[in-house]
Amino acid sequence: MVFHLAPAMVFYCFGIINSWSRLPIFGLSELERSMTPSAAVITIQTRRPNRPGQYANNAADFMASSHLAVLSTCDSIDRLIGVYGAIALDFTWSFELDKHDVTVPSISGSNCTLEWQAPYPGTYAINVHVSSSDSEHIFFRGTTTVRIHDYWVVAIGDSFASGEGNPDQSLLEADHPRWLSERCHRSRRSWPSFVFDKLQRFCRNTPTHFTYLACTGAAVDSGVLGPASDGTVSQLEVVEEIARLRGRGPDLLMMSVGGNDVGYSDILGRLFLGNSKSLFNSIEMRLFYMAHELERLGERLRDLGARQIVIPHYFDISRNERGLIDSNCTDLHLISTPNLRLADRQILRRVNRMITDKAKLFDWTVVDSVPRVFRKGGLCSKESLIRTSHDSLVLQGDTLGAFHPVESAHESIADLVWRKLDFKRLLLT
CATH class of the missing domain: 3.40.50.1110 (SGNH hydrolase)
Incomplete structure (x- = not known):
């Protein structure tokens, strides 16, 4: 998904320019550290879809409609980005089930909204890392909890x-x-x-x-x-x-x-x-x-x-x-x-x-x-x-x-x- 350039990127570029004069003193590793900006904190909005008029009259339909949650960072990112241009972002979502030794697969994609189906009921800690499509630098990060119970x-x-x-x-x-x-x-x-x-x-x-x-x-x-x-x-x-x-x-x-x-x-x-x-x-x-x-x-x-x-x-x-x-x-x-x-x-x-x-x-x-x-x-x-x-x-x-x-x-x-x-x-x- 393409977004306008974030203020964090402005500070990122400023950090590069500001580091040249210190290059002989601090060396390349210091430059690399100064080039990595702090990730801005974003909000993850959650919604449990409740769809009127749908029936679960067999096991397949019931399982397909159970434990769903809609996760979105779109509003938060739009507010931060403003009018600084366009940039393609990647979203990596990770999940942890509270008090359970269960591995839940992470999900990556280019959309700021994710409809996710939890594997089990319970309370999940959800994290998202947002980076540029052509870089590993994390520009945004967010965390929230969601209770999955139907x-x-x-x-x-x-x-x-x-x-x-x-x-x-x-x-x-x-x-x-x-x-x-x-x-x-x-x-x-x-x-x-x-x-x-x-x-x-x-x-x-x-x-x-x-x-x-x-x-x-x-x-x-x-x-x-x-x-x-x-x-x-x-x-x-x-x-x-x-x-x-x-x-x-x-x-x-x-x-x-x-x-x-x-x-x-x-x-x-x-x-x-x-x-x-x-x-x-x-x-x-x-x-x-x-x-x-x-x-x-x-x-x-x-x-x-x-x-x-x-x-x-x-x-x-x-x-x-x-x-x-x-x-x-x-x-x-x-x-x-x-x-x-x-x-x-x-x-x-x-x-x-x-x-x-x-x-x-x-x-x-x-x-x-x-x-x-x-x-x-x-x-x-x-x-x-x-x-x-x-x-x-x-x-x-x-x-x-x-x-x-x-x-x-x-x-x-x-x-x-x-x-x-x-x-x-x-x-x-």
Whole structure:
């Protein structure tokens, strides 16, 4: 990089001229010493890049975006150089990891800015020596310290966590719906994504990475712990691989699980068909299976070592604007109000109680206030917070989004999750 000539060079030339008269007395070695000016001290500015909108959904992407720092001496050198002409400079950067016997390679180049990836987290002493491209004389030197520490947030689970029903771009905005993941109907307009956005702003000086894997249709055995039905590697395998490379688990893991394990879609189908007797006769077995699956998941997550795991209760689709269970609307009219009331009591409440029980067993943070968001906002409410079949068709061209929360409800859920975050535990260094 070419810079204007520094004042140090002026003093350097002055030193040469001033030394000629003393040459016979002091000799050549003294002349050489007088020709070497003192290096001017410069400031190294540091910045940890925090890049919104980027996801680390595999090990390669995570490692490529981790432990980055932007180092710059440009402002300091520009101020010193002024208007003394142009000179090509070389920059040599060296790094030392505090309290570790680790050799970190130095980096040389001609640019006053360097995007550097540290090999390990920790506190580094950083030095830069700046010399002329055609000389070994050091004109500038600078030193600083930078702390390399990143946060890692993960979201896994089913359609409640993926944001089903809320495409990033709907058919009202584009010729086809757009998602973060077409296969999973994963959306930025979801409560995990909103929580991550808030956390990234809160930790604006510390890079915060998001591994967002929640997928519509996922259950513990099919998608979360085991491979998905199409053979895609399980969500937790991806998280575990990143954790091995990182050397520790996530700082925050958010999840929504259990609904597909208890058979949410099948339950709705049986209620629509009026087959309530066989449904309610199978509830005990369904809940037993869900409990087993949550315990399997809990054991694996315990080994993962996440600092905080957050799981919300499931939402309630049954209440109208007066807070009463009501099936008198297009999407629920095939279900009798007594059966809907029984489903609320025998299924939803028991599923949420089980989530609370397993959260206590495995030290998860449960967000049990989610149903209150929907206490007057079910499908038959005039102020519904649940996506209807018609709206799902209009927005995403299918009915998969029906019976899921709308975007504003996801924002409310994100606020509830945010209040449950344990920042003392979450942001440990």
